[in-house]
Amino acid sequence: MSADASGDLARVAAGLRREMGSKVNTLRLQLTQEMQRIDKTAEKRAREALARLDAADARGDALAAEQSDLRRHVDRKLREYATRAGRLEGEIQQIEGLLRRQQGHVPVDLDSVPPELAPLVADVRAAERVRSTIMDDATRAARRQEIERFEQSERELGETRQRALGVSRSLxxxxxxxxxxxxxxxAYRSERARMSEQEAEVAAARVRRDAAERELGRDAAQEQAYRSHPGAAVADRLAAHVRDRIDAAVADYELFPPWFTTVLGHRPASTRTADWREAAVQVVLYRITHEVTDRVVALGPPPEDGHRAAQHHAVQAALGQLDE
Amino acid sequence: MGASQRRAELLERQRELRARHDALGGLGAEPPYGPGQLDRVFSGTDELMTVVDELAADAARRRLVLTFVLLGVAALGAVLVAAGVLSPWALLGVVVVLAAAIALWLTTRDVPGTGP
Incomplete structure (x- = not known):
């Protein structure tokens, strides 16, 4: 190959290289522009999608608020209807009661017992009187604590006395x-002062301990008396009688007295009949045992403390469970 | 009662207390001791403490007197410095004496038997 031909080939190659370079640059520019365009389009579409999502969110919130309002409204209405239904039921029962009274029906007497059960009731009442003098758990625990406190004070005094004795030996x-x-x-001066204080404390604690021991002794005797009392064992028989009496009254559609209907209504609810009957038995037994004769308040005035207060509370709790 | 008499009484009470302690342990008794035995020991200790308190009160009274003497010396020193009899450097000595008087007075406080 001649030198001219080589130079031509080199020029052609250089021209091709330039042309290739120019085309690559053009293609790169086009590619960059295309990428920018795609970016812009994607960004625009993302913004649009975000706006749509925001709008959907707002619609969802609005729907939730509406649903909440609706639920509250429905709940309120349901309560209103339940109140009205209860009032209507009461009025119907009142009318029924009035009609029965006009027809000569009298409310069933749940407070009295047949003469053959009178000794049973007397026994139950006597047992209950004994039981009312028995301490409750809290009082008993407090008395035991008095005894423990005395023992603790005496132990502490013994320790102080030992320390004082040791110091006295040093002296x-x-x-x-x-x-x-x-x-x-x-050291002796300080221990002696402490000993004097503790001696006074022990003396006071001893008085309280003696009183607590006497009370606990009496309580144990009363508890024993209650356990051995015939009335403690016959309470179940009295409860069975009251249960039969209530069952008969419900079965015969008898009128219940006002003190009964204020807490238990005129009829048992179909869903909780057994609970209703047991609560009714407890109320009637409480009235018979404690000779409550109030015509409106089923359990009479609430007692202050003691076993009767605990019973009162238990019956109230049983009645409260019926409303749940 | 003089200081030596009180000191003799203190030793006497201490001897007596030691004897009562010996009687308490010497009978072969183990704790808990009988209330009578303990009462004898504690009453002996209380008597000893009474003498200790009286001795402390006597010492406190003596220190109080010394406090007043030191206060007087300090006052005299201050007057002599003011009159020009002593050099102003003597005021340092006056301050030292005053500090000693205060320190001494502080030791007389809270001594049993000197209170109101």
């Missing part, structure tokens, strides 16, 4: 006026 054997003697004197 007896150390050189009078020396450093150890002076330290023992200061």
């Amino acid at each position: 007896a054997v150390r050189k009078a006026g020396g450093w150890a003697f002076r330290r023992a004197a200061a």
